[in-house]
Amino acid sequence: MPADHPEVQRLSNGILAAVAPLPDLESASFMILVPRGEIDDRPGRCGEATVLVEMLSRGTEHLDARAFVEAMDEIGLDRSFDASSEYLTISGSLLPRHFEKGLSLMKEMLAAPRLDPAELPAARQLVYQSALAIDDDPAEKVFVELKRRYHPPPYHRPFGSFPEEILQIEIEELREAARALPSRDLIVAASGKIETEKTLSLIEKVFTDFPNREPASFPQISPERKSGAEHVEKETGAQVQIAAAFPSIPFSDPDFIKVSLATAVLSGGMSGRLFVEVREKRGLVYSVRAFHSAFRPYGTVYAYAGTTPERAEETLRVLVEEMVRLGEGVSAEELKRARTQLRSRVVMSLESARARSGTLATDLFYRGRARSADEILEEIAAVTPEGLNDFLANHPFRDPFVLTLGPEWRKR
Known part of the structure; x- marks a missing residue:
């Protein structure tokens, strides 16, 4: 490397x-x-x-x-x-x-x-x-x-x-x-x-001659945990779009790497839990995934699936169940796969100057410092099954806010 x-x-x-x-x-x-x-x-x-x-x-x-x-x-x-x-x-x-x-x-x-x-x-x-x-x-x-x-x-x-x-x-x-x-x-x-x-x-x-101007102050927000569900009826074809938001931690949190590993367990390719449970075992959807996104004050883990109105209720149930079940722990084998996926992303980013400059910039913005690739790889390697499972037990993905979009699907 x-x-x-x-x-x-x-x-x-x-x-x-x-x-x-x-x-x-x-x-x-x-x-x-x-x-x-x-x-x-x-x-x-x-x-x-x-x-x-x-x-x-x-x-x-x-x-x-x-x-x-x-x-x-x-x-x-x-x-x-x-x-x-x-x-x-x-x-x-x-x-x-x-x-x-x-x-x-x-x-x-x-x-x-x-x-x-x-x-x-x-x-x-x-x-x-x-x-x-x-x-x-x-x-x-x-x-x-x-x-x-x-x-x-x-x-x-x-x-x-x-x-x-x-x-x-x-x-x-x-x-x-x-x-x-x-x-x-x-x-x-x-x-x-x-x-x-x-x-x-x-x-x-x-x-050197760029105008010296102060930025606007960033909002200091501690968002309330919002749960529940809403539906937006819209003609989007034959499918119902399902999106769920779970509260999480910001990029600057020292435990952020654990969220990255957790979402890799959920949605890391064809071996991810969501792909296996929602798509492969039940055939409910073609596309399903989970990912983390964050602002400076806080973070969010999102989950997504698209399915037919007839299968929307079961899809949503299984999707949320799998997100919640992650709080019960991941296996050493799942963590090993997730580590490999994250390591691959880091190493492959070093083959692109554009990707590396982007990581430097966002690291400085969110963390206030620029990490080396070696440091990121060390963070990934340092997470043990016990450490990840302790984190998930204390930061479970539960009580989401759910938004569905498309034709009406709920039982009347």
Whole structure:
């Protein structure tokens, strides 16, 4: 396994720079993480973060939209711009000799965006169509509806909740949001065929004049345990979509690796408990899974299944039973398989500079430090069957909030 020793440095304007070289690769990647996300959208402006990212990508003070695209294409910059609940990300992969130019273009996009009013109608329409497309994907739509009802403010308005609000977003609102993008705790992470000291110096050089602005404070939330069930009747074809939310711990919790192992036991391929019990033994569904997601204040374990109305009651019962049964413990063999799956993900991530830079950035955001791959592997190896089972006994997956979407299925 290639050596992986991340170095972190805080710049004078509060920006955090993290570098973890992967010298065996032939590419370099970076991720810029900005602590401004969907939770910062104004009331009545659900989708503002996504529109902001789309508009940021449409030029700078010195380059209009076409010239900006051509400048990125000239250096072969493979880029992506995304908005999530708590942050925006700008990612890029390219040949190492173009690293400075690519990073400089992205920095200029953030520090001096063009925000041309003529570009706004098209940008709004693209984001609006993306939100509407969620309605065509019932497995995604059910989670939008679940999150709207389950999460407390300001986490209760995920993208796609209110598509019509996207069309109300005005250019001055986006300009105000862009002017407020913070430098303190903004994260620039890099990996691939780069040198540590040289890249840290380069990041400081590129971002040294980035405006020094404080981020908004993150909400301090201790959400109440919400249970129960709701149904949203909607024509989604022949299936009922079932989504369940179970309270869990945040990424920053020292025991988070145990949640990752537990969900791997539940949903780690064809040997996972949910696949075996819900699909293979009973033939109730084609797709079933469980996964962990978290915000800074708290975490959630989700479970999902899609089935016919006639089988929805049994599917939901078995799904919840298997989640609850995990609290009774896992076997040494199940833990061994889960460890192997997590180890594989870590090792394979070292074959991608983009994946590694993303892990560095999110580690810094959620944990306040960047872990090496060796450290993550040691965390995985340190979990014993007794330790995992003690954790599950004290943090059982029970009393979920359930949202079903589709044709009516409940017995009258």
